[in-house]
Amino acid sequence: MSDRWSHVSSSPTRSGADQGAELDADDLFGTAAPVAPPLDERLRQAYFWLVNRAVISPFYDVEFSRDAPLSFELGDAGARLELATDQSYSSNVLLPLLTFAVGGRCLLIGGPGRGKTTLAVLMGVLAGDEPAAVRTAVVQGQPQLTVSDLVGAPLPRDLVEAESLDAVRVAWRGWLARPVKIVDEYNRIPTKTQSALLTMVAEGYVESYDQQLRTAGESGVDAWYFTANDDAGGGTFPVIQALRDRMDVTVAALGFNSRFFGELVARVERGERPEDHVPPELRFDAEGRRSMAAEIRAVPVPAPVLRRLEFFTSHFEFVQHGGRAFEYRTKDTVATAGASVAEVIESNGGADLEADLGAQTTNSISVRALQTLVLYAKAMAWFRGVAEVTHDDVAAVLPFVLRGKLLPNPTHPRFEGELDRELATDAVAWLRDLWRQSSAQFATLRRDREDPVGRLLAEAAPGLEGLDALTTSRRVTAVESAIGAIAATGKLYGRDYDDLLALKYLHQRYTNYLRWLESSRR
């Protein structure tokens, strides 16, 4: 193996990880007993090897800054280049790598020849498989792909001799048990075969002839990579929505920077492929992958970050005129009735579309997407070596988790105006800005300091047992008063809708309890 490929930096990949640690002569002279680097350090080493040696991705679009970044206005059309002041990352390598770490599902999109499949194959090699085995196991999406092509076929002899279906043994395809599964051009797969794929992705098993096979393998952590040339419904077959919804993150393969042409020439001349040169110390065995996933899930989400996530989520469910009953004034009510959410939003003439962030979308965020958002934010924090999830971690992964799931309302004036015209085509920038707008509103409305609904919910959390009638009555009054305070603003936005429903829930609990108290007294 040539040094060109195998170099892995011995320096810590993230300075500051040793903050506060004392140093001694063993550290200085390199005579300390060799200690295996922690898993997050190993994953960062893998990241830097990938971006610097394997896929040549000199992009830093996932930005972190400890202080104000230096910013340059370029040209006369609003282009801005910012120099981040903390370690920043290339999304098209980082998100697939985090997917590898959490055992998620990543959709890589972009035109042909942008290294989508190469990157996915590299993930397979990082999981310990041999490059040739990973390449062989790639499922090539094509219009004739059948379910049998995908999962395997029953043994012919059993088909003839078996007396019951469950006696038919199935020769499963080898790729199903691989820790990294790659489905190339999934939007060229026929709909029926996509449905079989959905079961595997969603349920973690595959079924054929009454036989089942678990797809998670020995570690229980399997990562899936799908590629597609576009994310707008192109391809031979439309992707079924349930399968599309299972993509935890969607990331675009970025272009090739022409300043790195020399490296391409070297690869052509030597006939080299990066996956054949992954340094052994960067590979993760089953135990390593299991531990990595467990460490990530254990990263805490502190209350202030959780509250800001709650606030962000609250904008999108509600739509005025979505239904008559208060609980049904939602985009889902409109969509499931077959009507146009955009039209319903537009029909609300009294709304301040600037203030109502929910008007920018035609749907809300699913519970699955929220869980994914939390998991990837944890992964981001863990990868950066910080002790708990920060706002920055959420902001970094949110656009890639919600891309294709939180859909823009094309009739919103924002997408038609001169100022934000690019946001109609740049989903990542739009979602990033949506989080920024929500955070700004959160601060302006002082929701980080004043949270009466949160206080009332916290008061009820320990349960009502033992509460006397007077205290319960006071709490009922407090709930009614909180509803009155929102009503007094004369406006109704998504950010208050969840609060109002939560207050109604509290009101129900307290009044039911009060009735029970009164009846038991008689």
Next chain:
Amino acid sequence: MMRHPGVSANDAGVVADPGALPEPLAATVERVATWGGDVARYRAAAAAGLAALDAAGHDATAATDAAVRALGTLAAWRSGIPAFRRSAHEGAGALPDAAVAAVLGIGVAAVADWRAAADDPLFWPGTGPGDEIVRVGGFRGLGGAWTAPPAQVVVGAGEDLAVRADGAWWRVELDAVGVRLHALESVPLGADAPAGAAHPDARLEAAIAPDSYLVTVRRRA
């Protein structure tokens, strides 16, 4: 983040980089740079120490030589890496006064005081209460830490010091020869105290000015 805008212990002047060190010290230079040490000062301190050991008739080329390891550790601390302070003091116990003085750049007569002050991170020979220890920060365009003058300082107990600059809070880890900035995730205790108020157990005083990017830190008088 390690920044070296001004450490009073270095005010004696710019050191001349003697160039490559003999092994095993040569292999340590890259690590010192990684930890944010001043490489020229490290080389100069180590070379001066080796010369002092040579003069004392010591064979300084043996890779396992405890004296060379102690000397390297002391030089690493002197190059501005506070994390080496404890091991520098411990290792210096095995070195003659002349070698310690050569590495630290102080007089031989001051070594005894320095040895006695192992538990005092602010001690430097010839300095006392009210003396300036370090100037922290600086304009980023000139290699400093910040793009705007620091807006607030919070002096806590002992050597605790926090600075608000560029909209963020920083913890200043410092001793007599070096300083390091750590970004803080939250507002430090005491941030809402009136300007100029100091913790009763503070050992530091810190001053900022609207026209300077530096925080001047002194031993409390």
